[in-house]
Amino acid sequence: MHRLREVVIETTKQCNLNCIHCGSDCGHKTTEDELSVEEWRDVLLQLSEMKVGKVVFSGGEPTLKDGFETLLAFASVLGLKVGFISNGLFAFSESLQEVISRCNPFAVGLSIDGLKQAHNKIRKNQNSWQGLMQNISILQNLGVQICVVTTLHKLNYHELPRLASFLDLVDVDSWQLQLAMPSGRMKNQVNLLINEDDFKKICREVLVLRKFYPNINIQSADCFGLAPENSIRSDYWAGCPAGISAMAIDACGNIMPCLSLQDSQRCENIKNKPIVEIWEKSSGFDFNRKFTNKNVKGRCENCKLLSECRGGCNSQSFSYYGYFHSSPFCFTRSFYQ
């Protein structure tokens, strides 16, 4: 039996930005069949009964969802450890601030893709940076942990040292680095995706920045592949958790192993079955749960450490190659093999 520890919720597909690299291709409109607040409340109730540890409200822009504050407060009352990710375009309303203050989220994520000029260019909005500055102030005044999320590609990875210096001045708590991949809007901008040389430069930068800025919890996401502890991330990484210990629910109630696997792997809809039944029985998780080395082809096929990570980040693998267990980028492969 696999224990579900973390669920990412696509609160809405609606977004007030139109970022170059959006992996979900979110837009300004909601889709008609998005779950209602009542349906989401039922989802949260089920997740609390399943003793899920952590719930992250993502999007789209979750703060645009009517009733988002209710959901955040409800999840917290149920004892779920909650966090949410925002693009921070507009200053959080006073009512949201009040809910944040009561819920004490483990972190609030703010997407920052570079310093002002690069960030506004990538976000295609000249006020985007200004909103972030306001929200950083708001969250720090509330005493909430801020996790900056930066998605790296050719337009911004050169800015890592300056951005690190800025984040250090601002005193953010965590900095999550992830790699753009050819999904969503980025499918049409593959020329912006990093290559192996870029990846190595990024990794070297991250190694150095983690040593130089110990007050910032700098963590490379799963898409960086297998790496020694305390190198590009702090902890031991046991491979892609999608369907093993984590899953996602999209705005319409479809359960999937990971929100980044929207194009490939949907299990079932929460409107048809209890979540626990889907989690325990859906074959949509089998690609990862029933992994054997025989499943593997491509870049990870002959790796001696394959049983450690099962071929790295599956959403990266699928978006690049159309199959699982073959991470296009891997710290171990780049530096030790």
Place this chain on the structure above:
Amino acid sequence: MNNAIGLIKEDLRRHRVTVTLPGEQEEKSLYLILITAKTKKFKDFVETYGNKVTTTHRKIAQKVFGVWETENVYGALIDENMQMIFAFNRDFADYDKTKKAIVFKDIDDVLIDRIEVKKIELEESEALPIGPKERGRRNPDNIGEWLIKYSLAEKKNKIT
């Protein structure tokens, strides 16, 4: 000393500018002179940007400007009677001849321009730790930590 005043006025003519002052509608004819003084740049920053200054701006400004006195260059606009009409710290604003106005720099640009990138070079051996090793069959509950896209890192040792 009347002669001196005359000389100063003569010299000032070279510094005559037409300017619409911030918050005003009408153009004025004033003298623009530069003055260097030891003052607190942080204080000027707060005064210049007023209610645009968020807690975050203040925090960054304190670190990049310091709270001590440093040499600052001011633009001072004075009238025919040698009365100071308006002054600005040139790190934050300047006179724009074309616009005939005092143009303020964007608050975020002012701070970002001050960010210093520390030159960090670590020896390769120091930067690269020993590579990962196969751990063999693991306790299925020992699943390590992960950080999927759309999830969030958490600082665990935060002292609040």
